[in-house]
Amino acid sequence: MISLFGPPEPTLLERLKDSVTKTRTELSAKVEQLLTGDRPVDPELLKQLESALLSADIGVRTTKEVIASLREQVTQHKLVGAGTLKQELKNQILKILVAPAANSNGNAAFAQPRVIFVVGVNGTGKTTTIGKLSNRLKKEGASVMLCAADTFRAAAIEQLEVWARRAGVELVKQKSGSDPSAVVFDALSAARSRSADIVIVDTAGRLHTKSNLMAELDKMKRTAAKIIPGAPHDVLLVLDATTGQNGLNQAREFWSHAGVTGIVLTKLDGTAKGGIVVAIARELNLPIRFVGTGEQIDDLVPFDAQTYVNSLFD
Numbered sequence: 149m150i151s152l153f154g155p156p157e158p159t160l161l162e163r164l165k166d167s168v169t170k171t172r173t174e175l176s177a178k179v180e181q182l183l184t185g186d187r188p189v190d191p192e193l194l195k196q197l198e199s200a201l202l203s204a205d206i207g208v209r210t211t212k213e214v215i216a217s218l219r220e221q222v223t224q225h226k227l228v229g230a231g232t233l234k235q236e237l238k239n240q241i242l243k244i245l246v247a248p249a250a251n252s253n254g255n256a257a258f259a260q261p262r263v264i265f266v267v268g269v270n271g272t273g274k275t276t277t278i279g280k281l282s283n284r285l286k287k288e289g290a291s292v293m294l295c296a297a298d299t300f301r302a303a304a305i306e307q308l309e310v311w312a313r314r315a316g317v318e319l320v321k322q323k324s325g326s327d328p329s330a331v332v333f334d335a336l337s338a339a340r341s342r343s344a345d346i347v348i349v350d351t352a353g354r355l356h357t358k359s360n361l362m363a364e365l366d367k368m369k370r371t372a373a374k375i376i377p378g379a380p381h382d383v384l385l386v387l388d389a390t391t392g393q394n395g396l397n398q399a400r401e402f403w404s405h406a407g408v409t410g411i412v413l414t415k416l417d418g419t420a421k422g423g424i425v426v427a428i429a430r431e432l433n434l435p436i437r438f439v440g441t442g443e444q445i446d447d448l449v450p451f452d453a454q455t456y457v458n459s460l461f462d
Contacts, residue, residue: 206427244429248433
């Protein structure tokens with residue numbers, strides 16, 4: 149069984165924890181300062197805690213909901229000290245992160261091959277992520293094929309070729325400027341005839357505001373569905389964690405236009421505002437699938453909510 153979205157290995161948990169270091173430093177230091185000692189839980193403390201959560205980019209809506217829940221429990225005398233408040237804060241964030249459903253097509257487990265579209269704006273690390281993901285899946289025993297459907301940039305096809313060689317997987321491509329849907333057709337036809345387990349489709353980096361490119365993406369999805377029932381079975385959106393709330397706006401638009409089923413977060417190790425993870429999970433009910441932890445081919449780890457929350461506060 150291919151554990152595409154399965155639980156991460158212990159060694160990977162440590163790498164995920166390391167990638168949260170900057171956010172932990174930013175948020176944990178403030179929380180520790182607020183929630184240590186015998187300080188009473190009063191309105192001023194909750195106000196300062198709200199400010200700390202906002203500074204970590206957890207988002208206005210999500211922060212207000214968390215604080216409202218904490219305030220209600222304080223009023224009911226369920227939280228009587230800083231220690232219990234901190235634990236409940238962790239519980240609230242964990243609950244938000246584990247809430248999103250799998251969101252994948254119900255037929256995905258039976259699809260052969262499983263088709264994954266990867267979308268996002270330019271500069272987020274989309275092509276690199278595809279290379280890392282294909283490498284990971286191959287190591288898990290899957291036969292993987294890549295589809296170079298970003299035909300707008302010749303460099304995109306060349307970059308994907310490099311990653312395909314590094315991961316040791318097959319690549320289906322056409323010349324630059326070709327119809328992306330035609331490349332999808334060729335790749336899925338080849339994958340089906342060769343009994344591949346998974347096809348990962350690289351799509352052109354596009355701004356969610358470009359309606360013509362969004363329409364093209366929809367055409368690619370329709371083409372995929374004609375070849376493989378239920379395809380694409382997953383649409384993964386690659387987001388740059390350093391963009392903060394702008395990343396949430398991107399996710400919101402791609403979710404509404406492209407049917408995104410999960411998020412891959414890159415550059416989490418480079419931002420002190422990694423709370424965007426929580427905002428995405430709460431506001432869009434989208435699961436974080438993977439986190440990029442560096443530039444090497446193995447630097448992609450499954451997201452684990454418990455590890456993330458513990459890393460933020462411990």
